[in-house]
Amino acid sequence: MTTRAATRTKAIVVTGAGGVGKTTFAAGLAVQAASEGKRTLVLTVDPAKRLAGALGLELGGEPRQHPEQPLLWGAMLDAAASWQTLAHRHADPAVADRLVNNEFFQAATVHFPASQSYAAAEEAANYLDAKVWDLVVIDTPPAAGGIDFFTAPAQMSDLVGGRLLRLLTGGRIPGRNFFFNRGARPMLRFADQLLGSDLLERVAQFLMDLRTTYDGVASRSREIDSHLRKAATVVVTTADPAPLTEATRFFLELPEVAAPPVAVVFNRSLPDRWATTPPPAATNLALAENLARWASESQRQHDARVEFAARYKAPLVTVPWLADAPNDLDSLLDLLKQTDGLPALW
Amino acid sequence: MGSRRRRPGPADSPFTVTSGPKPSPLTLVSGKGGVGKSAVATGLALYAHRQGRRVLAIDVTGAGGVAAHLGGGRLEFKPREVRPGLFALTIDRTKALAEYVKVQIGVPQFATMGPLARAFDALASTAPGVREVITLGKVLWEVQHGGYDLVVADCPPTGAITGLLRAPRTIAELVPSGRVRHQAEWMSQLLSRKKTELVLVTLAEELPTVETQETMALLAAENLVEPPTIVTNRVLPRLETEAKGSGVAAEAAILHRSLYRNQQDWIKRLPPARKLPYLFGLLTPGEVAARMADAWEHSEAGSKS
Numbered sequence: 099m100t101t102r103a104a105t106r107t108k109a110i111v112v113t114g115a116g117g118v119g120k121t122t123f124a125a126g127l128a129v130q131a132a133s134e135g136k137r138t139l140v141l142t143v144d145p146a147k148r149l150a151g152a153l154g155l156e157l158g159g160e161p162r163q164h165p166e167q168p169l170l171w172g173a174m175l176d177a178a179a180s181w182q183t184l185a186h187r188h189a190d191p192a193v194a195d196r197l198v199n200n201e202f203f204q205a206a207t208v209h210f211p212a213s214q215s216y217a218a219a220e221e222a223a224n225y226l227d228a229k230v231w232d233l234v235v236i237d238t239p240p241a242a243g244g245i246d247f248f249t250a251p252a253q254m255s256d257l258v259g260g261r262l263l264r265l266l267t268g269g270r271i272p273g274r275n276f277f278f279n280r281g282a283r284p285m286l287r288f289a290d291q292l293l294g295s296d297l298l299e300r301v302a303q304f305l306m307d308l309r310t311t312y313d314g315v316a317s318r319s320r321e322i323d324s325h326l327r328k329a330a331t332v333v334v335t336t337a338d339p340a341p342l343t344e345a346t347r348f349f350l351e352l353p354e355v356a357a358p359p360v361a362v363v364f365n366r367s368l369p370d371r372w373a374t375t376p377p378p379a380a381t382n383l384a385l386a387e388n389l390a391r392w393a394s395e396s397q398r399q400h401d402a403r404v405e406f407a408a409r410y411k412a413p414l415v416t417v418p419w420l421a422d423a424p425n426d427l428d429s430l431l432d433l434l435k436q437t438d439g440l441p442a443l444w
Numbered sequence: 445m446g447s448r449r450r451r452p453g454p455a456d457s458p459f460t461v462t463s464g465p466k467p468s469p470l471t472l473v474s475g476k477g478g479v480g481k482s483a484v485a486t487g488l489a490l491y492a493h494r495q496g497r498r499v500l501a502i503d504v505t506g507a508g509g510v511a512a513h514l515g516g517g518r519l520e521f522k523p524r525e526v527r528p529g530l531f532a533l534t535i536d537r538t539k540a541l542a543e544y545v546k547v548q549i550g551v552p553q554f555a556t557m558g559p560l561a562r563a564f565d566a567l568a569s570t571a572p573g574v575r576e577v578i579t580l581g582k583v584l585w586e587v588q589h590g591g592y593d594l595v596v597a598d599c600p601p602t603g604a605i606t607g608l609l610r611a612p613r614t615i616a617e618l619v620p621s622g623r624v625r626h627q628a629e630w631m632s633q634l635l636s637r638k639k640t641e642l643v644l645v646t647l648a649e650e651l652p653t654v655e656t657q658e659t660m661a662l663l664a665a666e667n668l669v670e671p672p673t674i675v676t677n678r679v680l681p682r683l684e685t686e687a688k689g690s691g692v693a694a695e696a697a698i699l700h701r702s703l704y705r706n707q708q709d710w711i712k713r714l715p716p717a718r719k720l721p722y723l724f725g726l727l728t729p730g731e732v733a734a735r736m737a738d739a740w741e742h743s744e745a746g747s748k749s
Binding site: 115116117118338339340341368369371372375377378380381382384385386388389391392393394395397398401419421422423 | 476477478479480647649650651652683684685687688689691692693694695696697699700702703705706724725726729
């Protein structure tokens with residue numbers, strides 16, 4: 099491990115496809131760390147009411163301390179609010195107001211795939227800079243599919259840097275007059291025909307306003323990037339094909355933007371012995387048939403895990419399939435106790 | 445069945461707004477990520493094909509889910525007959541854009557125009573609705589002109605589906621007149637007719653159920669399509685015996701019964717749905733799709749929500 103820079107706060111990024119139990123596992127890690135004496139903050143994303151329930155914490159925009167575990171804090175990342183903060187932080191007040199009220203700004207917070215991730219990453223970085231916590235556990239936004247969380251800072255400075263403006267005008271970042279004086283250019287002429295010039299003008303206004311935030315966003319992006327490079331990434335998945343495909347991306351695509359994942363957590367793992375132990379002789383037919391189908395499922399999971407670990411040289415962690423999700427501090431601790439193969443993360 | 449029907453000639457193009465022969469029924473399949481959307485959509489296409497219908501399956505996201513479940517290699521932007529009477533295509537956004545510009549703007553060599561095409565692509569990703577209208581345009585053109593008995597579209601997940609369905613209206617609001625607006629109105633009309641069905645695939649679990657409820661509320665408020673049909677995937681069978689004794693058989697039974705009980709609780713939170721079974725054990729995507737087609741055949745439709 100490389101030595102930490104100025105901040106002594108360690109970051110764990112918990113990522114993976116949506117619906118695999120990522121949020122619950124992130125909460126489990128945070129509770130475990132707190133119980134071992136680390137001042138820990140767990141950050142989750144907007145719709146994760148489940149985490150609030152499991153932690154017994156009303157989550158808000160500001161970190162809240164847990165009533166029963168004073169070393170544990172929780173906070174929610176609100177992507178839409180973060181975008182507004184971004185505009186106000188990095189643009190002149192008048193421009194910021196115009197930006198926030200621009201329909202394309204509002205659309206960008208919803209449509210631009212990296213925006214939610216960037217907002218989450220920037221907010222997470224603020225907590226890392228605060229140097230209040232020993233450990234910050236970040237539950238990445240599900241909409242981003244995980245990997246966008248790491249590529250968002252670069253994508254964001256690309257958007258703000260005016261990729262579209264450069265392409266429209268051929269290299270230079272223009273002022274407003276330049277842009278419209280050259281309205282006879284073929285690109286503009288035909289975009290006009292397609293969309294109506296009024297629409298194009300509004301898009302251009304948005305991009306030029308956004309452009310004024312460039313210096314701020316670009317330098318912040320670099321800082322966020324450096325935080326992400328130092329973070330420990332934990333990929334959560336199940337042995338099902340779709341989340342596994344998502345998990346492979348963290349090995350194939352992640353090395354450019356961050357350190358390789360320190361662990362792959364297979365949630366909803368069935369015991370291997372279901373596939374290898376025959377049912378007791380006296381077992382009735384229905385129970386034996388039921389075991390047979392779960393045994394085939396256990397075998398499938400086992401094969402998928404082994405193949406994944408062999409192909410990607412990933413430290414393999416298993417979490418048992420629990421019918422009922424943990425719903426308090428004790429059951430979250432219990433989940434971690436039943437977790438097999440987790441390397442030291444803090 | 446419909447195989448003698450004419451495929452469109454070269455003069456036709458996806459974005460000409462003319463009334464085709466008779467628009468095909470269209471089923472749009474969406475759902476939260478990871479619920480098995482592509483398998484369910486491909487299974488539906490296979491099932492309809494088994495009944496002798498002339499079917500087109502479209503991979504709207506270009507993620508390859510339809511190709512993986514159909515087998516037989518990559519799909520192209522043009523429909524390919526993967527089995528007699530069963531067609532499939534994948535939407536390549538660059539090609540869809542090139543076709544759009546060719547017809548709307550009259551720039552036939554658009555795709556080879558390099559920087560111009562890239563600039564337009566960048567514009568399309570900034571202006572709301574443009575990208576979606578181009579994608580949806582391809583789907584609806586096939587519906588209007590393809591002469592299929594059914595078009596099944598494997599769509600983006602629920603997070604993006606309202607944006608996709610809303611796109612024609614967004615464009616119609618932004619663009620006051622002209623060809624683009626005319627086209628947007630044609631698209632809205634095709635989407636809101638009775639023969640366009642939206643299927644929301646879900647699981648009997650907390651997060652997919654909540655997301656399905658939220659999507660239904662959004663859709664109900666906007667009136668873009670008919671109320672969606674719910675399909676609950678991976679439903680466990682009832683275990684008709686007590687989980688007695690100890691050992692692996694009892695362990696498996698205890699887990700099964702708890703999961704089953706929780707599933708039944710979540711199923712109650714949504715309108716009655718078609719239920720597709722949990723598939724145990726090692727299956728290839730092709731086997732999964734075939735089992736899904738069986739399941740479409742043998743399951744009961746839920747009520748309209």
